[in-house]
Amino acid sequence: MNPMLPEPWRVKVVEPIRLPPADERDRWLREGGFNLFRIPSEAVFIDLFTDSGTSAMSDSQWAGMMMGDESYAGSRNYFHLADAVREVFGFTRFLPVHQGRGAEHLLFAGLVTSPGMIVPSNMHFDTTRAHVVTQGGVAVDLPIPEALVAGSQHPFKGNIDLARLTRLFEETPAGRIPVAMLTLTNNAGGGQPVSLENIRAMSALCKARGVPFYVDACRFAENAWFIKQREPGQGARSVRDIARDIFDATDGCTMSAKKDGLANIGGFIASRDPSLVDRLAQPLLLYEGFPTYGGLAGRDLEAIARGLREVVDEEYLRFRVGQVEAFGNALLERGIPIVRPPGGHAIYIDARAFLPHIPAVSFPAQALACAIYREGGVRPSEVGTSMHGAFDPETNEPIPAPLDLVRLAVPRRVYTQAHLDYVVRVVAAVWERRHDIKGLRWVHAEGALRHFTARFGEVD
Ligand SMILES: *Cc1c(COP(=O)(O)O)cnc(C)c1O
Numbered sequence: 001m002n003p004m005l006p007e008p009w010r011v012k013v014v015e016p017i018r019l020p021p022a023d024e025r026d027r028w029l030r031e032g033g034f035n036l037f038r039i040p041s042e043a044v045f046i047d048l049f050t051d052s053g054t055s056a057m058s059d060s061q062w063a064g065m066m067m068g069d070e071s072y073a074g075s076r077n078y079f080h081l082a083d084a085v086r087e088v089f090g091f092t093r094f095l096p097v098h099q100g101r102g103a104e105h106l107l108f109a110g111l112v113t114s115p116g117m118i119v120p121s122n123m124h125f126d127t128t129r130a131h132v133v134t135q136g137g138v139a140v141d142l143p144i145p146e147a148l149v150a151g152s153q154h155p156f157k158g159n160i161d162l163a164r165l166t167r168l169f170e171e172t173p174a175g176r177i178p179v180a181m182l183t184l185t186n187n188a189g190g191g192q193p194v195s196l197e198n199i200r201a202m203s204a205l206c207k208a209r210g211v212p213f214y215v216d217a218c219r220f221a222e223n224a225w226f227i228k229q230r231e232p233g234q235g236a237r238s239v240r241d242i243a244r245d246i247f248d249a250t251d252g253c254t255m256s257a258k259k260d261g262l263a264n265i266g267g268f269i270a271s272r273d274p275s276l277v278d279r280l281a282q283p284l285l286l287y288e289g290f291p292t293y294g295g296l297a298g299r300d301l302e303a304i305a306r307g308l309r310e311v312v313d314e315e316y317l318r319f320r321v322g323q324v325e326a327f328g329n330a331l332l333e334r335g336i337p338i339v340r341p342p343g344g345h346a347i348y349i350d351a352r353a354f355l356p357h358i359p360a361v362s363f364p365a366q367a368l369a370c371a372i373y374r375e376g377g378v379r380p381s382e383v384g385t386s387m388h389g390a391f392d393p394e395t396n397e398p399i400p401a402p403l404d405l406v407r408l409a410v411p412r413r414v415y416t417q418a419h420l421d422y423v424v425r426v427v428a429a430v431w432e433r434r435h436d437i438k439g440l441r442w443v444h445a446e447g448a449l450r451h452f453t454a455r456f457g458e459v460d
Contacts, residue, residue: 005322008315009413012059019045019377026374033455034370034440036379045377046419047411051345053099053258053265054411058310061262061303068299077301078292081268084305088240088312089217089247091270093277095284096294096301100218100256103269104131105287106280107214107254111178112137120168121181121216122160123147123189126387128181128216128254130448137178140168147189148402150339150350155230156195157341158186158223160202169209180206183216184223184246188388190405191219191343193226196234196245203249212273217253220246221260222344225317239312252276259345262307262412266300316413320344323420324410330424336431339405346409349427351384355437360385360400362439362459368406368430371437376426383407386451396445 020028020043032038041047047054057065069075078096085094097103104127112119112135119132120140132139142164146154160182169177182202185193199215206213224242227234234242247253252271257263271277281291288295296304310316321344328342337353351358351365358364365384372378381387384404391398408423430437440456447453 005319007413007416008319009058017045018042022374025377029370029374033443034366034458035451035454035456036369036373036381037452038455039373039379043377044373044379046415046423047379048346048408048423049379049381051259051409051411052256053263054414055258055262055264055307056411056413057262057264057303057307058413060310061306064302064306065299067302068297070298072293073290074292075298075301077298077305080305081301081308084308085268085270088243088308089220089253089270090244091247091252091272093272093274094268094270095277095280095288095291096296096304097267097269097284097288098295099258099265100216100254100267101127101131102288102295103254103256103267104128106269106283107179107252108132108135108137109283110276110280111212113178116176118168118172118177119179119181120160120165120177122158122183122194123186124181125183125187125216125218126449126451128183133448142168143186143189147186147192150337150353150403153340155193155341156198156226157192158184158189158194159198160194162198162201162205165202165205169205169211174210177209177211179212179214181214181216183218185219185226185344187218187345188383189403190339190348191222191346192339193223193230193344195231196227196242197231199246200249206251212251213249214271215246215250215253217247217255218259219345220253220255221311221317222321224312225314225321226344229321239314239317243312257304257307260308260311261304262311263300263303266296266304268294268304320412323417326417327408327410327420327424330421331427334424334428334431336427345412346407348383348405348407349380351404351406354406354431355434357435358437358439360404361398362441363398363404363456364439365404365406366456367437367440370440371430372406372427375430376422378408378423378426381407381409382451386454391445391450396442398442 115136257266388401
C-alpha cells in the first residue's frame with residue numbers, strides 16, 4: 001500500500017462522543033427492535049450509518065452560513081449556488097430542493113406519466129426506486145454481471161450492462177421509457193464507480209432512442225476521482241474536467257448535496273430542457289418552495305455552493321478515497337469478506353459470506369449490523385434483504401435481495417484514522433465469534449420503505 005498522507009485539514013471544533021457500556025447497548029438494540037434506524041445517536045460511539053448529511057463542514061462553509069440571505073425571492077446565496085452548479089456541472093438551469101429525494105419526486109412525477117413506464121438504471125437507490133414505483137413506474141436495474149460478484153475486482157463495477165439496456169430499448173415500445181438513469185457511484189451496489197466510457201456509451205444509446213438520460217449525481221466527485229485513477233487515458237486530467245465530461249453526456253441530474261455537496265442538507269435537480277424545468281417549478285412550489293430556495297434556508301444554499309467547489313479538490317479526494325481504501329484493506333487483512341475493490345464512500349461486508357449459517361430470509365446483513373453495534377457501539381447500516389428485498393403480498397414473508405451487505409459508510413472529514421482502526425478491531429472481534437450470531441425475523445413490517453421502521457426479533 002502507498003504511504004498515506006494524513007488528513008488534509010486540522011481540527012478547529014470538536015464534538016464529544018461516548019461509548020455506552022455493553023448492557024446499555026444490548027438494551028438499546030432490544031428496545032429498538034434490532035433496527036439501527038431506531039437507536040438514538042447518543043447511544044452510538046462511531047456512527048458509520050451513512051455518509052449522507054453527516055459531513056463536517058469547512059471553516060469557509062461555516063463562514064458562508066453567516067452570509068445567509070434569507071430573502072424569500074432572489075437570495076444572493078441562490079445566485080452563488082447557480083454559479084457553482086454552472087461551474088462544476090455545466091448546467092445553467094436547476095431547481096434547489098430540500099434533499100435528493102425532493103429532486104427524485106419532481107423528476108419522476110414529471111416524467112413517469114402513465115402506469116407501467118420503465119425507468120432503467122445501473123442500480124436504483126432505495127428512494128429512487130420508491131419514487132419510480134410511487135408514480136406507477138417500473139424501476140429496472142441493469143448492472144453488469146460483475147457487480148453481483150462480491151469478490152470480482154472489476155475497476156468499474158458500477159457500470160450499466162449496455163447489452164441488456166440495448167435489449168430493453170429494442171423490446172420496449174417507444175415512449176414507454178420516459179427517462180434512463182445512472183447512479184454515480186452505485187451506492188446500492190457497493191459504492192462502485194461507472195467509467196466515462198460507459199457513461200458516454202449509455203448517453204449515445206439514449207440519444208439514438210430519444211430517451212432522456214439523467215444521472216443520480218450524489219457521489220459524482222468520488223466517481224470522477226476513480227475515473228482519473230483507473231480509466232485509461234484519464235490519469236493526467238483534472239477531476240473538474242472529468243466531472244464536466246460526465247455531465248456533458250447527460251440531459252440532467254438529480255443531486256443530494258448531503259453527499260458530495262459536503263453539506264448537511266439540500267439538493268437540486270438540473271436539466272438541459274428549459275421547458276421541463278419550468279414545468280417542474282410548479283410542483284416545486286407546492287412541495288418544496290419558491291424556485292430560488294427550494295425548501296432550504298439561504299445559508300444552506302451557501303454551504304452547498306461552497307461544498308461543491310471543495311469536493312472537487314483533488315487533495316481532499318485523494319485522502320477521502322484513500323481513507324476508505326485503507327479501511328477496507330485492513331478488514332481484508334483480518335480475513336473479513338468485503339465487496340472488492342473498496343467503494344468510494346463505504347466498505348460493504350458480504351454478510352452471506354460472513355454468516356453462512358444464517359439463510360437469506362433471516363436477514364443476515366441486519367443481524368450482522370446489530371452484532372457490530374452490540375460489540376463496540378459502531379453503527380453500520382443494512383443494504384440487503386431488509387432494504388432492497390421484497391415481500392410476499394399474501395404472507396408478508398421476506399423475499400431476499402440479490403446481495404446481503406453491511407455498509408460501513410465513512411462520513412466526509414469526520415473520523416480520523418484512529419477511529420477507523422477501532423472499527424476494524426470491533427469487526428474483527430465479531431468475526432471471531434460469528435458462529436454465535438442469530439438470524440432475525442420481522443415482528444412488524446409495513447409499507448414500501450419498511451426498512452426505516454421495521455422491528456425484528458431474534459430467531460432461536
Ligand atoms: C442519498 C441518495 C439519494 C437520496 O438523497 P437524499 O438526500 O437522502 O434524499 C438518492 N440516490 C442516491 C444514490 C443516494 O445515495
